[in-house]
Amino acid sequence: MAGGPSGTAEGVSNASLAWAVIMSAFAAFGGILFGYDTGTIGGIIAMQDWLNVFGDFDPTGVLGKETKGMYLKVPDKSLVVSILSAGTFFGALLAFPMGDKVGRKWGIVVSCVIFSLGVGMQLDTKWAPFVVGRVIAGLGVGLISCLVPMYQSECSPKNIRGLIVGLYQLAITIGALLAAIVLNATKDEQSHSAWRTPIAVQFAWAAILGGGMMLLPESPRYLLHKNRVPAAQRALARLTNRPVDSPEVAAECAEITLALEAERALGSGSYADCFKNTALRNGLRTWTGIMLQGWQQLTGINFIFYYGTTFFSSAGIKNPFTITIITDVVNTVMTIVGIQLIDRVGRRRLLLIGAVGMMICEYIVAIVGVTVGTVDASGAADNVAAQKVLIAFVCFYIAFFATSWGPVAWVVTGEIFPLNIRAKGMSLSVASNWLWNFGIGYATPYLVDTSTKGQPNGVATAALHVKVFFIWGSTCLGCLIFTYFFVPETKGLSLEQIDLLYQESSIINSEKYRKQMIAGNVTHAHHGKVETTHTDSADADSEKV
Template sequence: MGGAAPVFAAASSAPIVKPKTLRQTLPAVAVAAFAAFGGVLYGYDTGTISGLLQNERFREDFGQFYQSDGVTGGIPSNPDTSGWSLSTSSTSLTTSILSVGTFFGALIGAPVADRLGRRWGLQIALLVFTVGVVMQLIAQALPLFDAGRVVAGLGVGILSTIIPMYQSEVAPRWIRGAVVSGYQWAITIGLLCASIANNGTKDYGNTGAYRIPIAIQIAFAIVLSVGLFFLPESPRWQIKRGRHELAAKALAKLNSTAIDDPVVVSELADVQTALDMELTLGNGSYLDCFRANERKNRARTLTGMALQGCQQLTGINFIFYYGTTFAASAGITNPFTFSIISNVVNVVATVPGMWAMERVGRRKLLIWGALGMCSMELIVAILGTIYNGSNPDAQRSLVAFVCIYVAMFASTWGPAAWVVCGEIFPLAIRAKALSLCTSSNWLFNWAIGYATPYMVDSGKGNANLQSKVFFVWAATCFGSAVFAHFFIVETRGLSLEEVDELYATTTPARSTRMNAEMQARRGELEGGKYVAGDEQVEADAAKAHALKLDDKDAQ
C-alpha cells in the first residue's frame, strides 16, 4: 500500500481540466441514463412471476388441484383453501431457477464485455433474453417454462453485469451516483409494469392471462436493442484495448466537443495513467481480483460481493417474488392491488435515493437504510405473528409498514449497492470483479427464492413461518448495517481514478473525511465547481467582455 500512494498523489496534483458548462456534460448523462433502461427487463422479469403464481389460469395449466378436506389440507400457501396451485417444490423451483441463469450470465458478462465491448455485450444479452422469453411463451408444461426462465436469466445476468459498468464509465463524476441509481429506478419501473400487466390480464379466461405479461418483455428488449446502436462505446474500454483514437471520439461525443479539446485530452491521459499503473500489478485476470496488493483488489472484490449478497438478504425479493402470495395468505382482500401499491412505492421512493446519493453519500445511506428496514421488519413480524390475518386494522397496518420498508430499501440499498459496485474497481479488473459481485447477488437471490416457500408454507417438511419470516429479514438487515459501517468506503463525487487513490490511502472509517479533502484539493486545481451553469458561463463571458472594453477605453 505504501508504494502506490506517492504515484496517486502526483497524479492528483497534475493540471485538471473540467467541462466548461453543464450543457457540455448532458450527452454523457443521457447515454448513461438510457442504458439504465436495461433495468426494466431485469425488474419486469423478476416481478412477473409473483403475479403468475396467483394467476388462476396459470395454476390450472401448470399446477394441480388441492382439496381442503381437513386431512390433507388445501393449497400450500393457505391450507384452509381448496383450489389449483403449484406444489411447494414447483413454486420454489420455478421462482428461483431464473437466478440459476442469472448467476452464470453474470459470470459470462465479464469476458463478453471485455472481448466484444460494452455495447455489443448488451446486444448479445438481449438476444439470449429474447430466446428465453419465447421458450416461456410456447411452453405447455413446467419443464420447458422453467428452461425458458433459465435462458432468459442468462441474458438478464449479462445485462446486470454490463449496464452498471457502462454507466459508471461514461457518466460524469459529479452525477455518476444519481445516474447509476437510474438503473435501480428502471428495475423498480419494470417491477411496477409487471404488477400492472399481471393485474390487467388475471381475469382473462384463456392463456393470454399469463402469456401476455410474458410477451411484453420482448417489446422492452427491442427498444433497448435499437437504442444501443446510437450509443458510443465506453471510452475506458477503448483505451484498455489500445484504441486511443476511438476513445477520443467517444469522449468527444460524450462531452459535446472536439477530440483535441483539453477536457478530452486530460481525461484520456488520466485513464491511461491509471491503467498503466494497474497493469504493473497484474494483467486483469480473475486471480488479480483477489490479490492483496497496493490497490487492495482483494478487499474491494470481497466488499462488492458481500454488499450484493447483503442487498438480497434485506428480504426485499420476498416482497417482489412472493408479495402477492404473502398478501393473500395474510388475509388481504385483493393481493394484486397490494402488489401494485408496493411497486408504486418502490418506484417513487427510488427518486429521493437518487438525489441523496450525491448529497448524503453511499456509506450513510447504506448504514441508516439497513437500520430503518430492520425496525420496519420487526414491526411487520410482530403484527403478523400476533394477529395472523384476524384483524382488519392489523392487516392495514401491516400493509403500511411493508410499504415503508419497501420505501427505505428503494431509497438506500436498492440503488446504493449498484452504485458502489460500479465505481470501486480499477479498470483492469472492473469487468471481472463486477461480474463476481453480480453473480453473488444472483446466488443469494436464488437461495432466497428457493428457500422462501419452504420457510413460509405449511405442510410436512415446511417451517410454516408465515409473517414470522420477517424476524429473519430483520436480523440480516442489522448485520448489513454492521457490514456497511466497517467495510464501505465513501466514494461520492470522485472520478473512478480518484477512487483508486482513496482505497490506497485510507480506511472505510476515515474515508468520508479523506473524500472531502480530495474534493477540496481538486476544486482548487479546477478553479471552483466541477461545472458551471450555462447562464453563469454566459454572464461571466459578458462581464469579461465588458472589462476588456473598459480597458480599451482607459487606454
C-alpha cells in the same frame, strides 16, 4: 465521463453534461427487464389458467381454495421462481468475457437477443420449455445486470454518477410496477393470454434496449483498456459533446491511461489479482462488492416482490394484487427520491440509514404479525387494524430500501473496481447477488408456506409465515455492521480518484480523506504535488483496514 473532460474536479460544461446524461442514462433501461420479470412471475403463478396448465389438483380441498383446487407444489414453486436467478448467476459470471471481449455496448445488445430467446420459450404450455426459457432469459438478465452499471459508471459525469447508475435500480422498480399493472389487467382472463400477454410484453423491453444501445458510443475506458486510442477519443468526444482534438478530451484520455498504467504495473488483471491485497487493495474491493450484493438480497426485499401476492393473501388481505401495485408504487416513487440523494447525502451514509430503517420496520412487521395479526378459519383478516399496520410498515420498509440499498448497492459496485479488473470484479459481485437471489427465492416457500406433510405429495415446511420478518430484520443488522467497516465514501470522486482513496485511506476515515482529495484536486497526474501539500492532514487517514 466520470472525472470530467479534464480528469479533475471541474466536471463538464452544462451542454456536454446534458448529452452525457442522456446517453449514459439510457442504458438504465436494462433494469426494466429484471424488474418486470421479478414482478411478473409472482402474479403469474397465482393465475387460474396458468395453474390449470402447470399446477396440480388437491382433492382434499385444503390447498388452492381461491383457484378451484389447483395449486403449485412447493418444490415446483421454488423452482419456477428461483430458476431465473440460477441463469442470472451464470450470466453475471459470463459478463467478464462478454464485456472485455465483445465490449460493454455490444455485450448489452447480445444479451438482449439471448433474453428474447428465453422469453419466447416461456410462451410454451409445457413445463420443461417454460423452465428452460426462464434459465435462458436469466442468462440475458445476468449479463445485462453487470454490463449496464459498468457502462454507466464508465460513461457518466462523476458528480452525478450516483444518480445515473441509480437509474438502473429505478428502472427495476418501474419494471416491477409495469408488471403489476399488466398482471392486474389480464389476471381475470380465462385463457392462456392471461399469462402469455405479460410474458410477451418483455420482447418490447429487449427491443428498446438493444436497439437504443446500437446507437450509443462504446465506453471510452473500455476502448483505452484495449489500446484503441483513436476510438476512445471519438467516443469521449461524443459523450462530452466536444471536438475529438480538443484539449479536454486529450487530458481525460491521459488521466485514464495513467491510472490504467499504474494498475497494470501492480498486476496482470487476472482473476487471481482480484483477490490480492496489493497497493490497489483489490482483495478488499472484490470482497466488498461480493458481500455488498449479497447483503442487498439478504434485506429480504425480493420476498415481497417474488411472493408478495401469495403472502398478502395468506395474511388475510383482500385483493392482494392491488396491495402489490401499492408496494410497487412506493418502491418506484421512493427510488426516484433515493437516486437524487446518492450524490448529496453520500453512498456510505445512505446505506447506514437504510439498514437501520429496514431493521426497525421488519421487526415491527414480525412482532405485529405474530401477536395480533391473525386470520379466521376462512382466511379473512381477524384483526383489520393489525393488517393495516402490517401493510404500512411493509411500505415503510420498501421505502427505506428504495432510497438506500436498492440503488446504492449498484452504484458502489460499479465504481469501486480499478479498470484493469473492473469486468471481472463486477461479474463476481453481481454473480453473488444472483446466487443469493436464487437461494432466497428457492428457500422462501419452504420457510413461509403452510406445511403439507402427511398429505398426498405433501412437503414439510417451516411455516414461518410473517415470522420470517424476524430473519430479515436480523440480516439488516448485518447490513449495518458490514457497511460501517467495509464501504468507503466515494461521493464526488472520479473512478481514478477512488483508486487513490483505496490506496491511501482507511474505510472508516474515507469521508475525511475524500474531502481532502476534492479540496486538493488530487489526480494521478497531480498526485505527488498534492500528497506533499497535505501530508500532515492525511497522516491519520493513511492506515489500512
